[in-house]
Amino acid sequence: MAGPSRMTSLSIHKLWRHCALLACLLLASPTWAAEILLTAAEDSDGVHAFTQALAQQRPEDHVTFTPLKDLPAPGRVPASTRLILLDLASLDWRLQDNMGPPTLVLRISRLQAHERPGAAQHPRVSLLWSDPPLERQLRLIASILPRARRIGVLYGTESEFLLPELRQHAEPLDMTIVPQRWDTISDSRPLQNLFRNSDVLLGLDDPQLYNPKTAKNLLLSSYAQQLPLVGPNAGFVRAGSLASTYSDQADWLAVLDRLLDRAPANWPRSLYPDHFKVVGNPQVARSLGIEQFDEANVAARLAEGEKRP
Structure with a gap:
């Protein structure tokens, strides 16, 4: 009776070691990588510099910029994408469709949003205010x-x-x-x-x-x-x-980093950068x-x- 009991004990010990190793691996590496897409009507050096800065800040994610003219209708962008809009033209494009991916609108003023009532009411749009509170x-x-x-x-x-x-x-x-x-x-x-x-x-x-x-x-x-x-x-x-x-670029990158760590369902409808x-x-x-x-x-x-x- 002692032999099987010891074998069972060794098997359980090995199982625990495998579980502990798996847990360490899961904690040491991200379980998923987000697809983060930035867009704007203007394809400028400043836009690319901002995209690169965000990519360096989030090396686990896939961060890209695509000019607005090269994007399909909002509803045809994969829903798993996290979309970041960098100008008013891209916001106007996004407001054409209630479907599509969760969207962060970067640096929009209260007045600009007031002129676009649909922006605050859109179910998948979060507004990050540019004007000081x-x-x-x-x-x-x-x-x-x-x-x-x-x-x-x-x-x-x-x-x-x-x-x-x-x-x-x-x-x-x-x-x-x-x-x-x-x-x-x-x-x-x-x-x-x-x-x-x-x-x-x-x-x-x-x-x-x-x-x-x-x-x-x-x-x-x-x-x-x-x-x-x-x-x-x-x-x-x-x-x-x-x-x-x-708020300068470093402040905005900090805000984006915090929001992108959350599930889009937990993004606020609007936000001033803290x-x-x-x-x-x-x-x-x-x-x-x-x-x-x-x-x-x-x-x-x-x-x-x-x-x-």
Whole structure:
């Protein structure tokens, strides 16, 4: 009786060793590789550089770029693909069909989505916002301009829908939104009226109001009135506004990496990147008599505040 018992014990031991080895192999290597397809209407060096950066970040996956003109209808793209759209033309193409693969729309503004109601309603599309979150911009103002209470906001027909959300975020910060409609950009009277009633001007990401044609008038008026302009984006800070939050390519890659690790069924319908930076214009700060601030330190404080319940 001892012989068979010992043989059984040895067999069980070998079986456990095989199971342990199999478990180690499964843990050491990915169980599957995702097919990740990026597309855009423009086939540029920047697009290829971004695709290559994502491929280097996810070596287990198959990451490729195909120009939009070379793709079939969305419903004919394999459903197992994870699709990443890099421009508005590719989004318009995707919205033609409710079928097709799960899709991440990279760097689309709230205003652009508002002009395309189908984008937010599409069952297989997730929108990754490009414009800075309104609450984050208000908290940036509170951090670098703690005495500012009256937040002047220029708005137009396209951006008016953002005002209720702005007021909602401003109230807990003890701020008041001072809105001013600006329909005719050649007319400076709305600007002067807003400046007289505001402590700071918060720029919305509305290209009808903030663009190369309006920048000179806006920034010169801001200097003349000694009223700082915050936002609407990093580009405007370089042109002469005081500061803004923004997300760069490294931040977007971090967001994509996190989302692509999830099952598409768990992707959010829309998302602001939680990775971001702060950019300031020291020359503008000096000209307005504002104490200079450490960009990295301010960004860290803002990020910490967003992690709190």
